[in-house]
Amino acid sequence: MSLIDPKHPSLKARRFGIDTYQEPVIYMRRDCPICRSEGFEALSRIQVDNGHRSILATLNIVTSDLLTPGEVGLSEAAWRLLGTTEGSPVLLSHPPPLESLSHVRAKVYGNRLSEEAMASIVRDVAAGRYSDVHLSSFVTACAGERLDLDEMIALTRAMIAAGERLRWNHAPVMDKHCVGGLPGNRTTLLIVPIVAAFGLTMPKTSSRAITSPAGTADTMETLAPVILDAAAMRRAVEQEGGCIVWGGAVRLSPADDILIRVERPLDLDSDGQIVASILSKKVAAGSTHVVIDIPVGPTAKVRTPQAAELLRGRLEKVGEAVGLQVRVVVTDGAQPVGRGIGPALEARDVLAVLRGESGAPPVLRERALQMAGRILELSKRVGRKEGYPIARAILDDGRAWRKFQAICKAQGGMREPPKAAYTHTVTADRAGVVVRIDNRRLARAAKLSGAPKAAAAGLELHTPLGVRVEKGRPLFTMHAESPGELAYALRYAESQTDILQIEEPS
DSSP: OOOOOTTSOOEEEEEOOOOOTTSOEEEEETTOHHHHHHTOOTTOEEEEEOSSOEEEEEEEEEOSSSSOTTEEEEOHHHHHHHTOOTTOEEEEEOOOOOTTHHHHHHHHTTOOOOHHHHHHHHHHHHTTOSOHHHHHHHHHHHSTTOOOHHHHHHHHHHHHHTSBOOOOSSSOBEEEEEOOOOTTOOTHHHHHHHHHHHTOBEEEEEOOOSSSSOOHHHHHHTTSOOOOOHHHHHHHHHHHSEEEEEGGGTTBSHHHHHHHHHHHHHTOOOHHHHHHHHHHHHHHTTOSEEEEEEEEOTTSSBOSHHHHHHHHHHHHHHHHHTTOEEEEEEEEOSSOSSSEESHHHHHHHHHHHHTTOTTSOHHHHHHHHHHHHHHHHHSTTSOTTTHHHHHHHHHHTTHHHHHHHHHHHHTTOOOOOOOOSEEEEEEOSSOEEEEEEOHHHHHHHHHHTTTTTSTTOEEEEOOOTTOEEOTTOEEEEEEESSHHHHHHHHHHHHHOTTSEEEEOOO
């Protein structure tokens, strides 16, 4: 039974079926009496209450007959959060003022944020009280070099405090992360079974892609379920020593997920936000030790060795402040790690390495072994420089493959990744050596083919750096689930003449 007081004017909820991603949006007629009497305007923040649950949403004004008098439309995000039913009454009102916005304004003008101020902002962000305009202001105010070390620590702690936190009955608890920008870097799916097969605990929570053609969770989802709640995740880890699940399902550092939503369209990535994002999720997952991969290359996220060293120092110092033992590994980011770019294609690369197939991508195998070895060495059971040979033995003798199958079974069952119905191979228009690969443009071509939503879509690279190609030799193959998506991606790929730069040695 609704708890709404019938004496207060209400509107009937209508599911509008509009995807506004994660931002709750409501729609009201311009001539709605409540809209006019309350003085609501477009983009106002409105409190929406159905008597059982209350949310904050951004208002859009409707000037046509999409809504009938007495109705309020709800976007998919608003409908899901409010948990209402078609035609149910809802109350609309002005939300209480957001005190934390004064701290955001102070940061815009260059003032430092105290730990209390940062915590206040992040609590309101996690509670959904900030509109995308407010979020954009906060992200922009913190971008570049505008956060000092103390503010990075404060932001990380605030993000940890605003969400769930897992705790495990044994230690150490291992983790790894890559800062990104490198297609096909799916080492996680190899590292977790190696580490777990050795007998260490590694509960890996991973993200989905937002602007890239695949996230770790997208790739793993072609092989096993990844949407596990905290209880199911705990069962899998207790049973097999590790898991690879989607972090969004267990509400770890929810403020970070909200901030990422506006960071990506703004294309703003600052060290402070990267550090807080990575480390808050590691602490929230219950990790005690983490190895962080920073690929460096002209088209990677981190472009120079100097920038990598600066980021390394910040990760290590903030990690120490929040109780994490952090080891940073700076790696080569000049080219994709595997052959596949896209969820299913990357999964096939992983399976080839795990199964020991002759055509397995050597760079993916070697990178995973190096990272797994570093993780093993963080435990007291493995000495310095002993981790790599141990990891290689676990992979080569089949223990990692057996453990991966067991992890998939514990998460709900293993499956084979899908194959695309449509493919087209792009060939070299001249002979020479591949001297440069543009990671960003390759990733964009894979995304235009339909990845990651179309799991089988993407791009398969045939020619790594340093390989000599003859005219007409295959460079890469586009994969798509529809002919239209294939044609769209090919138009882009074939227009990028230097997506793979081929030159004759002088």
